[in-house]
Amino acid sequence: MLGWLKSLINKIRLERQYRKRLKELKKKDPFIYK
Amino acid sequence: MNRTLLAGGCSFTFGHELSDDNGKIPSSKSWSALLAKETNAEYVCVAKAGIGNSGIARKLFSYISLNPDKDIFVTAMWSFLSRYDWAMPRHNVLEGTRWATITPWDTSDNQAEVQKTLSNSEPQLEEWKRRRENTKSTGVGPFADALYRHAANQYHEAYLSWKNIIWLQNILEKKKIPYMFTLADNSLFWDELKPLNASDSLLNGLYNEIDFNKWVVFGERQMGFNQWSLLNEYPRGTTHPLDAAHADAAGLIKDKFLKLYNQQ
Numbered sequence: 001m002l003g004w005l006k007s008l009i010n011k012i013r014l015e016r017q018y019r020k021r022l023k024e025l026k027k028k029d030p031f032i033y034k
Numbered sequence: 035m036n037r038t039l040l041a042g043g044c045s046f047t048f049g050h051e052l053s054d055d056n057g058k059i060p061s062s063k064s065w066s067a068l069l070a071k072e073t074n075a076e077y078v079c080v081a082k083a084g085i086g087n088s089g090i091a092r093k094l095f096s097y098i099s100l101n102p103d104k105d106i107f108v109t110a111m112w113s114f115l116s117r118y119d120w121a122m123p124r125h126n127v128l129e130g131t132r133w134a135t136i137t138p139w140d141t142s143d144n145q146a147e148v149q150k151t152l153s154n155s156e157p158q159l160e161e162w163k164r165r166r167e168n169t170k171s172t173g174v175g176p177f178a179d180a181l182y183r184h185a186a187n188q189y190h191e192a193y194l195s196w197k198n199i200i201w202l203q204n205i206l207e208k209k210k211i212p213y214m215f216t217l218a219d220n221s222l223f224w225d226e227l228k229p230l231n232a233s234d235s236l237l238n239g240l241y242n243e244i245d246f247n248k249w250v251v252f253g254e255r256q257m258g259f260n261q262w263s264l265l266n267e268y269p270r271g272t273t274h275p276l277d278a279a280h281a282d283a284a285g286l287i288k289d290k291f292l293k294l295y296n297q298q
Contacts, residue, residue: 018182018183021182022138022141022182025116025138025182025186026138026139026147028114028116028219028221029114029116029117029137029138029139029219030151030273031044031045031084031114031137031139031273031274032139032148032151032152032158032162032273
């Protein structure tokens, strides 16, 4: 019954991890298109 | 025959934001152009903005293979790990209708961040918008989203970069083409204070294949040019160190460069 909730929480967790990883990469390489 | 100094790298070698930069022709005030002047060599620069290490190796190899009779000395300033070089389905806005440089900035949802960073530079903002349009039509944008969301990671990026560096190094050795390598940022070899070659035996094995006798670094823990320029507070443009940093960097690496350049 709580499967959909677990799946939603997992989706949000993965999204937050992705955004954090991307932020770190951009901080390391701040050269937007050059 | 006059020797050619062939320079590969990213925007630091192209010379973006230097006083003579017009975005089209490589600067004559970059660290590599200044080294070419030291030796009166013909200067050929295949550096490209935003390019990663696979692309740097590819462009240098491409020039060398097309000019087998030239007397060449190669310099390369290796760039950031997280940039990918990919032969996409053909499209007329891609380099050679094929090659795309993919960086974390090519993912979606960057607009607010970019507007803020480039707000003082209208031409750069325009260039950004043009690039965004291109990433949509070439498929690079969706590919970047998938790549950085599901696949990109530091281990694979170090593996790819080092493999490309060793590939080029070994080709240069085989063809007896002298060279000097340097780097923009020590994240090529380090994760903060942890050396990446300590990750496992594969990366350590690759690392040991790199001939660091032909490298110039800018300080402890293989500090790169950009880090050195930040540490020494050289004037910067929107994102890049300006003329003074390049002139001093060329002065700093001149002795090692001349030693390698004049080696038979």
